[in-house]
Every structure is written in structure tokens, then in C-alpha cells.
Amino acid sequence: MWHIDRESDIPVYRQIADDLERRIMYGELPPGSVLPSERKLAQELKVNRSTIVQAYDELLATGLIESHRGSGRKVGTTHWGISPLRTPNWRQYAEGGSFLPNLPVIRKIRHEKQHRSTLIDMAGGELSPDLFPAEALKRMTRELDFAGSLGYADPQGDEGLRARLVSYLYDYHRIRTTEDSILVTSGSQQSLYLIAQCLLSPGDAVAVEAPSYYFSLPMFQSAGLRFIRLPVDGEGICPDDIPELHRKHRLRMIIVNPNYQNPTGTVMSAERRLRLLELAAEHGIPIVEDDPFSLTAFDEAPPLPLKALDRSSSVLYIGSMSKIVASGLRIGWLVAPQTIVQRLADARQQMDFGLSVLPQWLAAQYVGSEPFGQHLTQLREALRRKRDLTVAILERELAGEISFSVPKGGLNLWCSLHGEVDDSQLLEASIRRGILYTPGSVFGSGPGHARFAYARPREAELARGLAAFAEAWRAVRG
Amino acid sequence: MWHIDRESDIPVYRQIADDLERRIMYGELPPGSVLPSERKLAQELKVNRSTIVQAYDELLATGLIESHRGSGRKVGTTHWGISPLRTPNWRQYAEGGSFLPNLPVIRKIRHEKQHRSTLIDMAGGELSPDLFPAEALKRMTRELDFAGSLGYADPQGDEGLRARLVSYLYDYHRIRTTEDSILVTSGSQQSLYLIAQCLLSPGDAVAVEAPSYYFSLPMFQSAGLRFIRLPVDGEGICPDDIPELHRKHRLRMIIVNPNYQNPTGTVMSAERRLRLLELAAEHGIPIVEDDPFSLTAFDEAPPLPLKALDRSSSVLYIGSMSKIVASGLRIGWLVAPQTIVQRLADARQQMDFGLSVLPQWLAAQYVGSEPFGQHLTQLREALRRKRDLTVAILERELAGEISFSVPKGGLNLWCSLHGEVDDSQLLEASIRRGILYTPGSVFGSGPGHARFAYARPREAELARGLAAFAEAWRAVRG
Ligand SMILES: Cc1ncc(COP(=O)(O)O)c(C=O)c1O
Ligand SMILES: Cc1ncc(COP(=O)(O)O)c(C=O)c1O
Numbered sequence: 009m010w011h012i013d014r015e016s017d018i019p020v021y022r023q024i025a026d027d028l029e030r031r032i033m034y035g036e037l038p039p040g041s042v043l044p045s046e047r048k049l050a051q052e053l054k055v056n057r058s059t060i061v062q063a064y065d066e067l068l069a070t071g072l073i074e075s076h077r078g079s080g081r082k083v084g085t086t087h088w089g090i091s092p093l094r095t096p097n098w099r100q101y102a103e104g105g106s107f108l109p110n111l112p113v114i115r116k117i118r119h120e121k122q123h124r125s126t127l128i129d130m131a132g133g134e135l136s137p138d139l140f141p142a143e144a145l146k147r148m149t150r151e152l153d154f155a156g157s158l159g160y161a162d163p164q165g166d167e168g169l170r171a172r173l174v175s176y177l178y179d180y181h182r183i184r185t186t187e188d189s190i191l192v193t194s195g196s197q198q199s200l201y202l203i204a205q206c207l208l209s210p211g212d213a214v215a216v217e218a219p220s221y222y223f224s225l226p227m228f229q230s231a232g233l234r235f236i237r238l239p240v241d242g243e244g245i246c247p248d249d250i251p252e253l254h255r256k257h258r259l260r261m262i263i264v265n266p267n268y269q270n271p272t273g274t275v276m277s278a279e280r281r282l283r284l285l286e287l288a289a290e291h292g293i294p295i296v297e298d299d300p301f302s303l304t305a306f307d308e309a310p311p312l313p314l315k316a317l318d319r320s321s322s323v324l325y326i327g328s329m330s331k332i333v334a335s336g337l338r339i340g341w342l343v344a345p346q347t348i349v350q351r352l353a354d355a356r357q358q359m360d361f362g363l364s365v366l367p368q369w370l371a372a373q374y375v376g377s378e379p380f381g382q383h384l385t386q387l388r389e390a391l392r393r394k395r396d397l398t399v400a401i402l403e404r405e406l407a408g409e410i411s412f413s414v415p416k417g418g419l420n421l422w423c424s425l426h427g428e429v430d431d432s433q434l435l436e437a438s439i440r441r442g443i444l445y446t447p448g449s450v451f452g453s454g455p456g457h458a459r460f461a462y463a464r465p466r467e468a469e470l471a472r473g474l475a476a477f478a479e480a481w482r483a484v485r486g
Numbered sequence: 487m488w489h490i491d492r493e494s495d496i497p498v499y500r501q502i503a504d505d506l507e508r509r510i511m512y513g514e515l516p517p518g519s520v521l522p523s524e525r526k527l528a529q530e531l532k533v534n535r536s537t538i539v540q541a542y543d544e545l546l547a548t549g550l551i552e553s554h555r556g557s558g559r560k561v562g563t564t565h566w567g568i569s570p571l572r573t574p575n576w577r578q579y580a581e582g583g584s585f586l587p588n589l590p591v592i593r594k595i596r597h598e599k600q601h602r603s604t605l606i607d608m609a610g611g612e613l614s615p616d617l618f619p620a621e622a623l624k625r626m627t628r629e630l631d632f633a634g635s636l637g638y639a640d641p642q643g644d645e646g647l648r649a650r651l652v653s654y655l656y657d658y659h660r661i662r663t664t665e666d667s668i669l670v671t672s673g674s675q676q677s678l679y680l681i682a683q684c685l686l687s688p689g690d691a692v693a694v695e696a697p698s699y700y701f702s703l704p705m706f707q708s709a710g711l712r713f714i715r716l717p718v719d720g721e722g723i724c725p726d727d728i729p730e731l732h733r734k735h736r737l738r739m740i741i742v743n744p745n746y747q748n749p750t751g752t753v754m755s756a757e758r759r760l761r762l763l764e765l766a767a768e769h770g771i772p773i774v775e776d777d778p779f780s781l782t783a784f785d786e787a788p789p790l791p792l793k794a795l796d797r798s799s800s801v802l803y804i805g806s807m808s809k810i811v812a813s814g815l816r817i818g819w820l821v822a823p824q825t826i827v828q829r830l831a832d833a834r835q836q837m838d839f840g841l842s843v844l845p846q847w848l849a850a851q852y853v854g855s856e857p858f859g860q861h862l863t864q865l866r867e868a869l870r871r872k873r874d875l876t877v878a879i880l881e882r883e884l885a886g887e888i889s890f891s892v893p894k895g896g897l898n899l900w901c902s903l904h905g906e907v908d909d910s911q912l913l914e915a916s917i918r919r920g921i922l923y924t925p926g927s928v929f930g931s932g933p934g935h936a937r938f939a940y941a942r943p944r945e946a947e948l949a950r951g952l953a954a955f956a957e958a959w960r961a962v963r964g
Contacts (some may be wrong), residue, residue, distance in 0.1 A: 030662050036824045094770040095799045101772065102829040105684035106709075109832050132638070140636040149844070150628050158618040158812035160610070184508045194838035201837045206583035227836040231584075292572040294579065321573045334636035336843040346514045351580040354587050358705040359679045360672035360838070364845040365814040366627070 012053060020055055021062035028063065032072055032083050039085040039095060043073060108226035113435070113450055120439055128473035131444040132464045133221075133270065133331070133419055139390055139463070140334045144379040145370065152369050160361060164353040165192025165341070166368035169375075173341055176376035180303065182316040183325060183343060191349045192363060193356075195340040196300050196328040202342075202352045203261075203296060203324065204231040213257040217245055219422075221270040221298075222263060223452030237452070238262075240269060242413065244276030247284040254291055262288060262295045267302035267311045268418030271451045271459040275311055275416065282317070289320035296324045300331040301418040303384055306392040308416060321345060329371060331419060332387065333380075338363070339371045391419070391463055397470050398462040405478035419463035422448075425456045429484050434458075437480035443473040490531060498533055499540035506541065510550055510561050517573060521551060521559040586704035591913070591928055598917055606951035609922040610942045611699075611748065611809070611897055617868055617941070618812045619861040626851045634843055641839070642831040643670025643819070644846035647853075651819055654854035658781065660794040661803060661821060669827045670841060671834075673818040674778050674806040680820075680830045681739075681774060681802065682709040691735035695723055697900075699748040699776075700741060701930030715930070716740075718747060720891065722754030725762040732769050740766060740773045745780035745789045746896030749929045749937040753789055753894065760795070767798035774802045778809040779896040781862055784870035786894060799823060807849060809897060810865065811858075816841070817849045869897070869941055875948050876940040883956035897941035900926075903934045907962050912936075915958035921951040 012023055031037045043049075046064070050057040064081055067073040074084045109115070117131050156166065164170070170187040177183040193199045200222075208214065210232025216222045218237035228235065236257050238245040244266060253259060264284075266276035276284075288295050295314060302310045315325035328340035342352070356362065374380050398421055399414055412423045425434075431447045438445060448457025458477075465473055490501055509515045521527075524542070528535040542559055545551040552562045587593070595609050634644065642648070648665040655661040671677045678700075686692065688710025694700045696715035706713065714735050716723040722744060731737060742762075744754035754762075766773050773792060780788045793803035806818035820830070834840065852858055876899055877892055890901045903912075909925045916923060926935025936955075943951055 027664075030664065036664065036667060038823075094767055096766075096770050096772040098772075098799075098823045098825050101685045102825040104687055105829075105833075106687055107684045107833050107836075109829065110836065115832065134637050137635060137637065142632050142636055145636070146630070146632040149630060149632075152624070152627060154620050154624045154627075157615060158620055158623070158814045159612050159615065160808075160813045161816075186508065186514070189514060194842070197839040198837065206585045207579045209582055209584055225836055288574075289572055292574050294574040294576075321576075330638075330839075335638045335839070336634075336636045338639075338839065338842040345516075345576045347576050347580045351583075351587065354593065355583075355585050358585075358588065358703055359676065361675040361808075361813070361816065364672070364816040364842050366844045366848065367842040370844065 219451035219453040273415030502541040697929035697931040751893030
């Protein structure tokens with residue numbers, strides 16, 4: 009944040025005063041806020057205390073800051089000592105608006121990540137950096153011919169990419185579709201957002217798996233939706249619960265993640281898939297199938313999506329490059345009836361004017377290519393190794409104290425912790441010992457659950473991270 | 487849409503039947519919809535009529551389509567002829583949701599663009615393809631080192647890009663800011679969207695220029711905001727109207743585009759800028775300054791943004807690469823107090839999980855670089871030439887029939903049409919003659935106005951396009 013330029017002609021005290029002035033003017037230090045003590049700031053900036061005194065004196069002279077006996081220095085409430093300018097009440101604006109912020113735990117986890125780079129991250133549901141096919145992507149980026157238009161892209165998505173996705177979806181997922189039925193989005197996330205904002209209305213009942221990723225997104229609440237819980241057991245949700253729930257709540261949509269479900273890792277059984285499709289069609293309820301993980305299948309053939317069996321056009325299918333290629337590319341897709349694709353493309357034009365052409369061109373080259381196929385093979389291998397390691401370490405460190413099912417794909421391992429602990433204490437204790445994970449409550453589960461994202465750390469970090477968790481667990485459990 | 491593969495082993499009639507089947511299954515041809523006649527489809531696909539008959543017979547046999555005496559063939563309402571599967575009522579879903587679709591005129595214009603590639607486009611507010619610095623961007627793309635993370639990007643924006651923007655904003659706009667006060671967005675559009683969704687609440691009064699770009703965005707209405715009009719004259723809005731409007735409506739925000747305003751091309755006078763800032767500070771009302779055009783200044787030095795003079799931290803400043811580099815990159819930025827940046831970054835994480843790293847890396851190289859500076863010089867030159875041409879042609883073709891102020895920057899020329907015409911008739915007549923423009927009503931103005939986006943066509947198309955408009959004008963005016 010602070011950049012002192014020792015080569016500059018501007019004296020150091022002046023640089024510091026200038027920077028403070030800028031922060032004050034731009035509202036980062038609002039009127040009345042307390043400034044750091046001379047000693048503290050001197051330490052932080054590695055300068056003499058007298059330099060700080062000089063900087064503060066400058067600002068005192070302009071009336072920009074004030075000195076209060078006993079309580080140190082504060083940002084002045086009458087800027088410039090001239091006119092009583094009013095800064096808008098930015099805090100109130102930040103807290104206004106109908107869109108809800110992320111859950112406090114999620115914000116805490118993000119904050120810790122940003123400020124403690126030594127933490128082992130088993131909270132982030134993504135691949136470790138060494139698993140991204142960076143070289144292949146770089147090479148393909150070099151070869152982009154920029155033949156496409158650099159103007160506003162089609163809000164439905166680049167045509168070349170959609171054409172490529174038509175083949176990919178058939179080759180890898182046995183989904184038959186057409187270019188007109190595909191919307192390219194900023195990952196699965198944007199597909200979910202668009203569906204919540206544009207196809208549903210406040211008060212609508214939406215059935216979701218419990219636990220699930222969707223509980224972590226206040227965005228559904230912001231859209232005024234009511235979540236109806238579909239408990240997940242070893243074979244996924246029980247479709248036969250649906251008719252009764254539909255009668256009671258009039259379900260407007262069913263959102264599922266049938267392949268290596270986040271967070272439980274469950275694969276929905278073949279029987280239940282057919283039954284779910286059958287019931288959805290019988291009642292005319294759309295299914296949203298969020299399928300980011302199916303191609304990570306470790307040993308078995310990747311399970312086919314519901315969409316491949318969908319004969320009544322009941323399924324909106326969501327895919328993404330995030331969990332199998334690189335989350336930072338922000339490329340995902342929605343397969344849907346044309347009316348839906350057009351509606352969402354129209355809406356997103358007002359939100360972001362469509363996706364950048366650059367990652368779309370790259371994805372059009374990469375998805376379904378030979379290097380993509382090779383990468384997937386290696387990825388599945390690497391993820392399996394991490395899964396095996398994680399299972400072995402947990403069995404060694406916490407035998408009898410936790411239980412879990414061994415996931416056959418995906419990036420996450422879901423645990424039940426035996427014995428009573430306070431979830432937030434456990435998280436705190438873990439962070440202090442250098443490990444981040446996601447408490448189960450984020451996914452809407454009761455206390456005593458944890459999700460370990462084993463794909464995110466490098467292999468070498470897994471043992472250290474999970475041992476630190478075990479230590480935290482023992483400390484908190486008493 | 488239809489791809490018949492003549493090399494394939496699969497007979498042509500089977501290919502056609504398969505394709506129809508896919509369309510039916512994926513809801514593009516919903517139950518009950520009428521299929522094209524044999525003759526029509528045969529013509530479209532350039533095959534014999536008997537081939538179509540054969541394809542239809544296949545589908546009739548499966549029960550997927552039905553034959554009705556007199557009214558031709560329709561998609562069956564009981565798919566497969568087996569169980570009465572119900573397709574969800576997709577049309578109803580598409581029409582649901584609280585987010586409003588684009589204005590009908592805007593959708594019409596988009597539709598025409600997509601389906602008539604020969605139209606001269608003076609509706610799109612963007613540069614013509616030859617004005618994008620494609621070669622420089624391509625070269626810099628080749629040089630990207632992929633050293634940054636390919637994981638989920640910081641939802642606030644790539645750090646390298648934000649650092650670069652700090653220098654750029656000072657060098658080009660005299661705005662002093664810090665990396666923590668910048669949010670990188672998908673163009674100005676996303677900044678506007680995030681502000682509307684996250685800082686304002688339904689019922690809030692927002693003052694906007696009339697006419698302005700903002701009237702074209704039902705997104706503000708979707709957020710439940712009330713627009714309070716600030717009429718634009720030759721020097722921009724009249725700030726002295728604000729106290730009275732504030733008393734009446736309690737203004738929560740003032741949104742302006744002070745430099746080469748869209749659509750009027752007006753530059754707000756220096757005096758009014760100071761007065762606006764003064765009044766905003768006095769009443770504690772935030773100003774949103776949308777500034778996509780200032781660097782297009784043809785002859786004069788680019789006008790300084792309000793933000794450069796903002797001593798009370800009243801201004802949220804929005805910039806973008808769209809109008810000066812390439813709209814398809816989708817890179818824009820918001821300069822705002824840190825609390826606001828953090829709030830919006832948190833929200834957008836739930837909407838799209840942040841921007842793709844690829845265009846951000848590219849922008850971090852390009853913005854403010856030497857090639858960027860050279861490009862700007864050429865761009866301003868080229869735009870001036872187009873402006874001059876447009877003015878000359880309009881004066882020749884429509885002397886005495888229209889009036890306009892000559893814009894000194896920006897991409898648009900705003901006209902008042904003398905005499906009464908029906909705006910939608912005029913648009914229709916123009917489209918028939920091969921020219922697209924934007925009727926003034928889109929921007930919230932009364933009848934008899936038109937916006938010509940002179941940057942969008944190539945130079946050679948300007949004369950043809952505007953002559954076609956003049957012809958349409960004379961035809962409709964009678
Ligand atoms: C089930 C599920 N859906 C969607 C997402 C969003 O991913 P993205 O937008 O990167 O595709 C995630 C990410 O954790 C997820 O686990
Ligand atoms: C005044 C104004 N603001 C914002 C935008 C959106 O531009 P972008 O999101 O491409 O930066 C436009 C585009 O026409 C505009 O004219």
C-alpha cells in the first residue's frame with residue numbers, strides 16, 4: 009500500500025503527507041477516523057519518527073487532520089478548514105442495496121487468505137496452480153489470430169466457441185444440442201445468477217440439495233427465492249420426495265449437482281436419475297443441472313449428465329472450465345431451450361455487455377482439443393493421488409474421530425466430526441495453526457461438518473495442513 | 487443452422503430427421519408447433535422434396551410429430567407416443583423474473599443487425615473494426631508470460647492492472663487514487679449495474695441527464711429506481727436545479743456523463759462542473775461520473791473529469807477501454823472509496839466470480855503504454871475525419887431539415903428533425919433502405935430526434951448510409 013520512493017526528489021515526509029492526503033480525499037480515511045501513532049507508522053514505513061512528525065505537521069497546517077490531546081490525531085471533519093464539505097455517507101451506501109453480501113464465514117475465509125499467504129488453503133474449491141494446463145494455454149494464446157471482431161461480442165457468446173461446444177458436449181457428455189441453445193457465461197456462477205435473476209421471481213420455491221454449494225450464495229436470497237431442502241444420502245437426493253414437496257410448495261425449479269456433488273462428493277444413482285427426470289416431466293418442473301465436476305472421474309468412466317437422458321426438455325445444463333481447466337478463465341456454458349438462452353443473453357447485455365472475446369477465442373481452441381484430452385487424463389491421475397493422500401492422512405491423524413465417504417471424483421472431501429465442538433472455534437484454531445477449510449454450515453448442514461478441498465493445496469502441503477487441523481481439533485475438543 | 491454433410495455415410499433424409507428430433511427434444515420446437523411445409527424445407531435445404539417426405543415419415547413413425555389434415559405437420563404433444571411427458575412452460579419462465587428485458591426498439595435493432603449483414607450500422611456506439619489497435623493487441627497478447635495465477639482472480643481485479651491504472655488515471659485524467667480504490671469491471675456497463683444493484687434500493691430517486699444513455703437501460707427500472715430528469719442544454723445539466731429537486735425527491739445519486747455526453751455530444755462547462763461538485767458536497771449526494779469518451783477529444787485537450795476536482799470524495803468515477811480501444815475486451819474500472827469497492831467486489835463475486843484474467847493481463851500491458859498513446863493520436867484523427875464527413879454529408883443531404891451541434895469528441899451526432907414524422911415509421915423506412923440509427927426516444931427524448939453513431943461505419947459507408955437516411959426521411963415525411 010505504501011510506496012516510498014527513495015530515489016525521488018520529493019522528500020520522504022512530503023511523500024507520506026501526499027499519500028495520506030490522497031487517502032483522506034478519496035474517502036479511504038473518512039472524516040473523524042483515527043490516524044496511526046507516530047511510532048507505529050514510523051515502524052511500518054521504516055523511517056524515523058521525526059519524518060512522520062513532519063508529515064503530520066504538514067497536514068495539520070492545511071486543516072486536513074486534527075490533533076486531539078490524549079486521543080492522537082484524527083482526520084478533520086471540516087476538510088481544508090475552509091467550507092464544511094460533506095462527504096457522502098459511503099458506509100450507508102455500501103450497506104444499502106437489495107443485493108446481499110457474502111456470508112460472514114466466507115468473507116472471513118477470503119480475508120484470511122488475502123492477509124496470510126502462508127496458510128494452507130483447503131477452502132478454495134479449485135485446482136492447485138500446478139494442475140492448470142498453463143503451457144498449453146499459453147501456446148494456444150500465442151496462436152490466436154485475432155480474426156474475430158474486437159467489437160462488442162454477441163451477448164450469447166462467441167459463435168466459434170458455441171460451435172466447438174456443440175461437438176464437445178456430444179463427445180464428452182453425450183448431450184445433443186445446437187449453437188442456438190448455448191449461452192456462454194462467466195463460469196457456472198453466472199449461469200446460476202442469471203437463472204435466479206431472470207427466470208424466477210421473489211417468493212418462488214426452489215428445491216436444492218442439502219447440503220449444497222447453493223446455500224453459500226446469498227444471491228439466491230437476494231432474488232427472494234425460498235429454498236426447499238432435498239437431503240442428500242449416499243445415492244443423492246430422493247426424487248420420490250418431490251411430488252409431496254411440489255404439492256406443498258409449488259416447486260418452480262429443482263437445482264442439482266448430480267456428479268461428485270459439492271460438498272458431499274456423492275454421485276446420484278442411475279435409478280434416481282431416471283426417476284427424477286420422470287417426475288420432473290410429469291409435473292413440468294424444470295431441473296437445473298450444475299455439472300462442473302463430472303470429467304474429474306478418478307477411476308470410472310465419467311457419469312453421464314441428466315441432460316443426456318432428458319427427453320422432455322426439462323433440464324437446463326450448466327458446464328464450466330473452472331474445475332477441469334482453470335477457474336481464472338471464467339468460461340462456462342448453459343444449454344437451454346432457445347427462448348431461455350435469448351432471454352438470458354438479452355438480460356446479461358445490460359449487466360456486463362457480454363464476455364470478453366479473448367478467453368472465448370482461447371476456449372474455442374482448447375475445449376475438446378487433443379491437448380485438452382491429454383490434460384484431462386493427467387488431471388484425473390493427479391486428483392486421484394491427492395484424494396488417496398488425503399484419505400490416508402485423515403485415517404492416520406483422526407481415526408475414529410471423523411467419518412467420511414471416499415469421493416470418486418471432484419475436488420472435495422466431506423467429513424462428519426464425532427463429538428461436540430463449536431464450529432467457529434474450530435475454524436479459528438485451525439487458522440491459527442495454518443490451515444483453512446470450509447465449515448459445513450456454509451453449505452447449510454448442521455454443526456460438526458467440514459469440507460476439505462484437497463485439490464487446492466500442492467501434494468506436499470496436504471500432510472502438514474491436515475495434521476494442523478487434527479491438532480486444532482484436539483485442542484478445541486478439549 | 488442446418489448442416490447437411492454430403493460426405494457422410496448417414497443418408498441425407500436421416501440427417502434431417504435427426505436434426506429435427508434434436509430441435510424438438512431441446513425445446514426449440516415446442517410441442518404443437520407447426521413444421522415447415524415439404525416444399526419450403528426442400529428449398530431451404532436444397533434437397534428433393536421426396537427427401538423431406540422421407541424424413542418426416544421417420545418422425546411420424548416414432549410419434550414425435552403428427553400429421554393433421556389441412557394444417558400440415560406439427561410437433562407431437564405426447565413425445566415418443568409413449569408417456570405424456572410435459573415440457574416445462576419455458577416461455578412463461580422466459581417472461582418471468584424481475585429483471586426487465588431490453589427496450590423493444592433496442593431488441594429490434596439488434597435483431598436487424600444479426601439478420602441483415604448488409605445494413606450500414608450507425609446505431610452501435612462503438613468504433614469501426616479498422617479503428618481497433620488489433621495489431622498492437624495481438625503482439626502484446628503473444629508476449630503475455632502467464633506468470634499470474636490462472637486460479638480465481640481477485641474479484642476486485644488483477645493487482646497488476648490496478649497498479650497500472652493508478653498511473654494511467656493520473657497521467658491521462660489527473661485523478662489521484664490508490665490500488666485499493668479501484669474495481670475492475672466488465673466495461674462501464676458492469677459498474678453501472680453494480681451501483682444500481684448494490685448501492686441503491688427500490689424507490690430511490692436518481693437524477694440523470696435527459697436525454698441520456700441511461701434511459702436505454704431497463705436495468706435501472708429492474709432495480710426499482712426512479713429517474714429524475716436533468717435536462718441537458720449546450721453546457722450540460724444545470725446544477726442549480728438540484729437543490730429544489732433534492733428537496734422534492736431526496737436524490738440518492740446523480741449520474742452524469744460530462745464529457746461528450748451520449749447522445750448529445752455536449753461537454754459540461756467548467757463553471758457548471760464546479761457548481762455541481764459544490765452542490766453535491768453541500769447536500770452529501772454522490773455523483774456517478776461515467777467517462778468513456780474524454781480521450782477521444784478531436785481538437786482540444788481532453789476535458790478533465792469531475793473526479794480530478796473532487797475534494798469531498800463525492801464522485802464515483804467510471805472509465806472503460808470500450809470507446810477508445812476495443813469494446814470486445816470488456817475492461818472498465820470504477821474509482822471509489824474503499825468501502826464501496828469492497829462491497830461491489832463482494833457482490834460481483836456472487837454474480838460472475840470476477841473477470842477473466844486474460845483480458846486483464848493484456849490491459850495491464852496496454853493501458854498507458856507507448857503504443858496506447860500512439861493509437862490514441864491516430865484514433866482522434868480518424869474520428870475527427872469521420873465527424874467532418876458526417877457533418878458535411880448531413881449539411882448537403884438535409885440542409886434546413888435537421889439541426890445539430892457539431893460534437894468535439896465522442897462517437898455520436900445528435901440531430902433534431904424538423905417537421906413531424908412518426909419515429910417508428912422513419913426507422914422502418916431507413917432499415918428498408920439499408921441504414922440503422924438510434925431513434926431519440928431510446929434516450930428518453932421526445933419525438934423527432936435521432937442519434938447517428940458515426941464512428942461505427944467505415945468512412946466509405948458514411949455517405950451511402952446518410953443518403954439512405956435522407957431518402958427515408960423524405961419518403962416518410964411525405
Ligand atoms: C457446484 C458448483 N457450482 C458452481 C460453482 C461456480 O464455479 P464457476 O463459476 O467457476 O464455474 C462452483 C464453485 O465452487 C461449484 O462448486
Ligand atoms: C455513456 C455510456 N456509458 C456506458 C456505456 C457502456 O460501455 P462499456 O460497458 O462497453 O464500457 C456506454 C456504451 O454505449 C455509454 O455510451
